Amino acid sequence: MAEIILHRTGPGVTLQDMGRKGYLAQGLSRGGAADILALAEGAALLQQDAGLAAIEIAGSFVSLEVTEPARIALTGAPMRALCDGAALAWHASHALPKGALLELSGSAGAYSYVHFGGGIDGKQTLGARSAHLAAGIGQMLEGRESYPIGADRGSRVGLTFAPLPRFDGGVLRLVETPQTHLFGEEQLARFIDTTFSKDARGNRMGQRLVSDGAGFEVAAGLTILSETIVPGDIQVTGDGAPFVLLSECQTTGGYPRIGTVLPCDLPRLVQARAGAELRFCFVPLEEAVALERAEAKRRAGLRSAAYPMIRDPHDMADLLAYQLISGVTRGDDLERSAS
Amino acid sequence: MASTHSEAPEPPRISTLGVDGMLVSFGSTLSEAANRAALSFRAAVEAEGLMGVEETATSLTSAYLRLDLDHADHGSLRAKIETLLGSRDWYAAPLPQGRKLWRVPAVFGTDLAPQLQEAAKLAGLTPDAAITALCAAPLRVQTIGFAPGQPYLGELPPEWDIPRQTGLTARVPEGAVAVAIRQMVLFSVATPTGWRHVGQTALRLFNPDKPDPFILRPGDEVQFQPVTREEFENIRIRDADGGAVSERLG
Numbered sequence: 151m152a153e154i155i156l157h158r159t160g161p162g163v164t165l166q167d168m169g170r171k172g173y174l175a176q177g178l179s180r181g182g183a184a185d186i187l188a189l190a191e192g193a194a195l196l197q198q199d200a201g202l203a204a205i206e207i208a209g210s211f212v213s214l215e216v217t218e219p220a221r222i223a224l225t226g227a228p229m230r231a232l233c234d235g236a237a238l239a240w241h242a243s244h245a246l247p248k249g250a251l252l253e254l255s256g257s258a259g260a261y262s263y264v265h266f267g268g269g270i271d272g273k274q275t276l277g278a279r280s281a282h283l284a285a286g287i288g289q290m291l292e293g294r295e296s297y298p299i300g301a302d303r304g305s306r307v308g309l310t311f312a313p314l315p316r317f318d319g320g321v322l323r324l325v326e327t328p329q330t331h332l333f334g335e336e337q338l339a340r341f342i343d344t345t346f347s348k349d350a351r352g353n354r355m356g357q358r359l360v361s362d363g364a365g366f367e368v369a370a371g372l373t374i375l376s377e378t379i380v381p382g383d384i385q386v387t388g389d390g391a392p393f394v395l396l397s398e399c400q401t402t403g404g405y406p407r408i409g410t411v412l413p414c415d416l417p418r419l420v421q422a423r424a425g426a427e428l429r430f431c432f433v434p435l436e437e438a439v440a441l442e443r444a445e446a447k448r449r450a451g452l453r454s455a456a457y458p459m460i461r462d463p464h465d466m467a468d469l470l471a472y473q474l475i476s477g478v479t480r481g482d483d484l485e486r487s488a489s
Numbered sequence: 490m491a492s493t494h495s496e497a498p499e500p501p502r503i504s505t506l507g508v509d510g511m512l513v514s515f516g517s518t519l520s521e522a523a524n525r526a527a528l529s530f531r532a533a534v535e536a537e538g539l540m541g542v543e544e545t546a547t548s549l550t551s552a553y554l555r556l557d558l559d560h561a562d563h564g565s566l567r568a569k570i571e572t573l574l575g576s577r578d579w580y581a582a583p584l585p586q587g588r589k590l591w592r593v594p595a596v597f598g599t600d601l602a603p604q605l606q607e608a609a610k611l612a613g614l615t616p617d618a619a620i621t622a623l624c625a626a627p628l629r630v631q632t633i634g635f636a637p638g639q640p641y642l643g644e645l646p647p648e649w650d651i652p653r654q655t656g657l658t659a660r661v662p663e664g665a666v667a668v669a670i671r672q673m674v675l676f677s678v679a680t681p682t683g684w685r686h687v688g689q690t691a692l693r694l695f696n697p698d699k700p701d702p703f704i705l706r707p708g709d710e711v712q713f714q715p716v717t718r719e720e721f722e723n724i725r726i727r728d729a730d731g732g733a734v735s736e737r738l739g
Contacts, residue, residue, distance in 0.1 A: 174553070175531075175546035176703045177677070178637040178695075275697045285637045286678060287697045328504040328512060375517060376634070378546055378553035380507045402548045402634030410507045435563065438508045442558055 152218035152299040154270065156291055157251070162208030163291045164281040165272045166263075168201050173276065174378065174401050181282035181398050184208070184261045184354050187417040187449065188226035191313060192265030194452035195223035195243040197304045202269025203279035205291065207262040208354070211255040212291075220246045220299060221267030221307050227259025227317060227421055242310040242459055259317050260352075260421050267302035284355055284398045309456040316418040319347070319426030323433045323441065324409030327383065330432075332368040333408055338432075341366060341408060346392065346428045348419075354398040357419065358391055359428065365390015368406045376404035382411040384430075394419055412438050414445035501526070501574050503567060509558050513570060514551040515579060521644060522580040523550035524631050528708045530573070532585035539569055547707050549632050549641065586739065588708045590627055593675075594732040595666055595688040595713045596721040597623070604658075604685040608668050611651040611685075620715050622646065623687070627710035628673060638695035638703045639677040642711055647671070653683035664690040664731065666713065675711070688713065691724050691731035710738065 168189065169182020183189045183206055193200035205212065207229070221243060224231055228240040232253040238244050246252060254264060272279040272288075281288030291297075330338070340363065349358035366386045368374075379385070383395045385405035394411060395403075409432060411419060422428055433441070499516055506512045513530060516523030531545050531552040539554070541561020546553045556566060597620045598605035609619035628642035645668070653669045658681060661667060665676045666688030674684055677694035690713075696702050705711070716724070716732075724732040 172544050173637070174544060174555075175633065175707060176637060177633045177635060177639050276702065285697070286695070325505070325508055327506065328514075375519060375549055376632075377514070377548040377551050378506060378510070378512065380510060382507055400635050401546070402632065412508055435505055435508070439558060439563070442508050446559070 152216065152220055152268075152302075153296045154220075154266070154299060155215045155217065155296045156293050157213040157215060158293045159212050159291050160207075160210030161290065162210045163212055164206050164208075164283070165203050165270055165288060165291065165297075166206040166280045167203040167269075167278055169280050169397060170276050170278045170282070177401050178276075178282070178285055179397070179399050179401050180381070181285070181287075181354075182278070182280050183263070184397055184420050185226050185263070185316075185417045186397075186413075187314060187316070188261065188263045189265075190449045190452055191225040191241070191311065192223040192263055194311060194456050195225070195241075195309050196221055196265055196267050197306055197309075197453060197456075198267065198269070198302075200449075202265070202300065203272055204263045204265040204270065207254060207257065207264070209257045209260055211253075211257075212264070213251060213253040215249065215251050216246050216299070217248070218299075219248050221302060221304065222246055222252065223265040223309075224254075224263070225265065225313070226262040227257050229254045229258070229262045230256040239310065239459060241313050243307045243456075245307040259423050266299050267304050268300035271298040271300040282398055284400075308459050310459045311452065311456045314417070316421045317423055317426070319422040319428045320418055321429045321431055322415045322419055323412045323438065324384070324430050325412065325435050325438045326432060327407040327410055328377075329368065329374060329406040330409055332372065332406055333366060333386075337366055338408070340364075341392075342430060342432070344429070346430075347425055348422055348428070349391070350424070354396055356385075356396050356399055357394045359394065360391060366392065366408060372406075374404050374406050376402045379403040379407070380410065382413060382416055383407045384409050384411065396420065412441060414442055501530075501579065503570055503574075505563060506553060509556045511554045511556070511563070511566060511570065512551050513554070513574070516550040519549050519631070519644075524629070525584055526550075526579035526582060527552050529582040529585055530579050531707075533573060537573065539566070541566060547632055548634060584708055588706070588710065588738040589735040590710045590712065590738050591705065591733050591735045592712050592714055593690050593692060594716045594721065594724055595624075595690045596716055596718050597666075597688045599718045601689040601718065601721070602666065602686050604667075605687045608651060608685040608687050612648045614648065619687070622649075623668070623673070624713045624715050627712040630705050630707050630709045630711065631672070633703075633705065633707050636676070636678045636680065636695070637697075638705060640675050640694070640705050640709075640711065641672050642675065643672040645671045645673065651685075654685060655683075657681045657683050658686060661686045662689070664692050664694075666690060689721065690733075691721065691728065692733055693729075693731065704733070
């Protein structure tokens with residue numbers, strides 16, 4: 151049986167998949183990969199199911215060995231990747247020979263992912279392999295542990311794709327919450343005009359945002375009865391700073407919420423580099439629903455958007471030419487017609 | 490709104506929560522009727538099997554419905570919610586079927602639960618009278634939240650309308666019983682808290698390795714049974730379930 155053997159891991163390295171739906175009523179949030187899009191991208195590169203578990207690396211490092219030949223894909227925040235000392239392209243799939251040492255370090259961003267053909271076959275708890283540290287499910291991965299790799303039904307490697315840009319911040323779209331208007335028009339206007347960046351304090355439960363301006367608050371003395379909260383909700387806590395809830399958030403909360411980030415825009419918050427500028431705008435619910443549906447469709451089509459790397463991707467200066475070439479001779483016509 | 494409730498403090502309010510959620514709120518403050526309405530309404534939504542609803546949950550006075558955006562839209566779901574809301578007076582609806590009463594041994598005070606005296610004093614009671622009062626009647630699991638399997642229990646008599654501490658207790662252990670604002674929390678994980686730690690159980694409310702990892706459900710009832718520290722230690726050693734026994738409440 152193929153296994154990975156972890157040699158060294160930094161903090162914040164966990165097994166993640168799509169998480170666990172259906173336990174909100176029992177106080178357990180869905181959890182799962184901080185950047186769900188990266189899971190879909192890894193699945194597209196390996197041409198396999200997006201529900202398989204991958205290793206999530208939260209701005210940290212990993213070195214591991216594979217006991218058998220294995221396929222991998224690298225997604226999310228780019229890192230320096232070495233296979234037995236040779237550089238590997240990020241946002242791409244690769245073959246690792248038996249006994250190869252994979253070293254990932256020097257993350258430039260927030261969450262990076264390494265996916266394996268067949269997925270990592272960690273222990274399932276409540277139908278998922280994700281660690282949910284806040285709930286006491288699973289734990290951080292540590293050196294000298296080994297994990298089985300699931301049966302790999304695919305064989306293709308050397309695919310790449312154009313990832314959705316999400317490492318440089320930008321404008322995140324919001325829908326209103328039941329408490330949005332408690333902040334008043336003036337504060338809402340100021341909120342929209344404010345440029346935020348990520349606070350150093352952030353984890354899988356949530357991300358605090360900072361700005362140069364004054365904080366935000368609802369009318370003094372107003373108490374809000376605790377109710378259901380969801381990832382993307384922007385709570386404003388006592389210090390006036392917005393706090394965006396992420397995948398491992400609690401299930402109920404009593405802080406007023408100024409808005410909710412659209413799920414399709416959350417990867418841009420989660421993956422924004424330190425210092426990247428983040429702004430917000432409100433969109434009507436109907437538009438938000440249309441955007442979510444469009445993104446779900448785009449993700450479902452990611453598999454056919456992956457194309458072969460036909461040259462060393464370190465040399466990306468003529469990316470346009472290389473896309474044109476791959477568009478003409480995909481090189482996978484036989485395999486595509488067979489599947 | 491499809492219906493009005495003359496006896497109720499506020500009519501139910503429907504709002505959206507995020508891109509794929511709807512919230513039906515039965516009150517902006519906690520009351521027994523609003524809590525019961527939320528529990529009862531959620532049970533009815535589950536029983537109806539509303540198309541396009543993927544998941545439901547309750548908080549203290551509201552029910553949450555998560556939509557499958559591939560198979561539902563807010564407009565048609567809102568219409569179904571309004572129809573269901575109008576079908577009866579939810580503030581007078583009985584609690585759902587299938588609930589359980591749990592009797593849970595707890596030691597109050599001692600070094601295991603050091604804030605009994607302080608909390609009793611705030612409620613104007615002696616420590617013994619406080620224990621009697623806290624164990625006198627079953628308390629409803631008003632909601633489960635904050636952490637997996639963690640219940641908010643209530644409602645306690647008015648003298649227990651005591652504030653949370655301004656500072657936080659650095660850590661209360663799993664199974665701790667804490668009190669504030671006419672409610673008790675039974676902690677499912679060790680955590681910092683502003684609630685006063687008055688009792689300790691040996692309950693493990695969330696055990697992810699069990700086929701059913703959760704002991705309590707919203708709407709269940711919990712009655713604490715005071716035990717001595719010695720009895721508590723025996724329970725802790727011998728009984729993986731913390732001595733809790735349950736019976737069905739019809």
